[in-house]
Amino acid sequence: MLEVRNVTKVFYSDKYEDLTALKDVSLFVVKGEFVSVIGPSGCGKSTLLEMIAGLSKPTKGEIYLNGQSIVGQKGNVAYMPQKDVLFPWRTIIENVIVPLEIQGVKKAKAKEEALNLLPIFGLEKFANHYPDMLSGGMRQRANFLRTLLFRKDIMLLDEPFGKLDALTKMQMHEWLLKILEQVNKTVLLVTHDIEEAILLSDRIYIFSERPGKIKGEVVVPLNRPRTQEMITSSTFIQIKKQLLNLLKSD
Numbered sequence: 001m002l003e004v005r006n007v008t009k010v011f012y013s014d015k016y017e018d019l020t021a022l023k024d025v026s027l028f029v030v031k032g033e034f035v036s037v038i039g040p041s042g043c044g045k046s047t048l049l050e051m052i053a054g055l056s057k058p059t060k061g062e063i064y065l066n067g068q069s070i071v072g073q074k075g076n077v078a079y080m081p082q083k084d085v086l087f088p089w090r091t092i093i094e095n096v097i098v099p100l101e102i103q104g105v106k107k108a109k110a111k112e113e114a115l116n117l118l119p120i121f122g123l124e125k126f127a128n129h130y131p132d133m134l135s136g137g138m139r140q141r142a143n144f145l146r147t148l149l150f151r152k153d154i155m156l157l158d159e160p161f162g163k164l165d166a167l168t169k170m171q172m173h174e175w176l177l178k179i180l181e182q183v184n185k186t187v188l189l190v191t192h193d194i195e196e197a198i199l200l201s202d203r204i205y206i207f208s209e210r211p212g213k214i215k216g217e218v219v220v221p222l223n224r225p226r227t228q229e230m231i232t233s234s235t236f237i238q239i240k241k242q243l244l245n246l247l248k249s250d
């Protein structure tokens, strides 16, 4: 479905030295797969998602979606950036319908559609609240619903749980696993969190330090539906060791 082929990204600068963020990265995501990218801070993970989302162009290389080049094209994927994108001046319901409005859906119809989804996102009591009245976990669920309403087959998620405390993060993992069983989406997730990557993914790419290169790829052979209890299973621990070794290796 998605293929990133030999992508290099250099940020050129007049003032500072040029910076190579990613070097010769190739990866793919098959329809229905949940794939994660893990790697150290600054290795170019967000840069990769921005390029797939068409917000910037690779210096070299190609990006294909269903066989078509999407380099420099916006609007092909649903992208949830690292920062909270909710507008503080809009209520939750008005925030989550933004993608529907962009798609030309009438406001009343958009609200009706989104209101039906709020219970699944645990937000039904907060439709008319403003983002700053919600907890971090709730805001991320609203961000996620907004991303989902772009109604694209593939979602790019950049550290969606990065800023949440451990307990909230765990609840969000359980919730996301449940949601994904229902919506059957293809996902590319960027994370620092090894356990999160194992619990959620079918496959994991491991990036090196900057310039980010792919050091390895690990298939997660855990059955679905996944549960938190799997974290203590021997298979899980074995994969974790494998990932740690890959991250440490040169």
Ligand SMILES: Nc1ncnc2c1ncn2[C@@H]1O[C@H](COP(=O)(O)OP(=O)(O)OP(=O)(O)O)[C@@H](O)[C@H]1O
Pocket: 011, 019, 021, 040, 041, 042, 043, 044, 045, 046, 047, 048, 192, 210
């Ligand atoms: N627009 C830009 N201009 C210049 N340098 C940039 C730009 N965007 C990113 N960089 C640099 O490229 C490198 C990769 O950044 P990026 O945000 O992609 O890393 P990351 O792996 O997502 O990091 P983190 O996990 O900390 O979010 C960093 O050194 C960053 O400073």
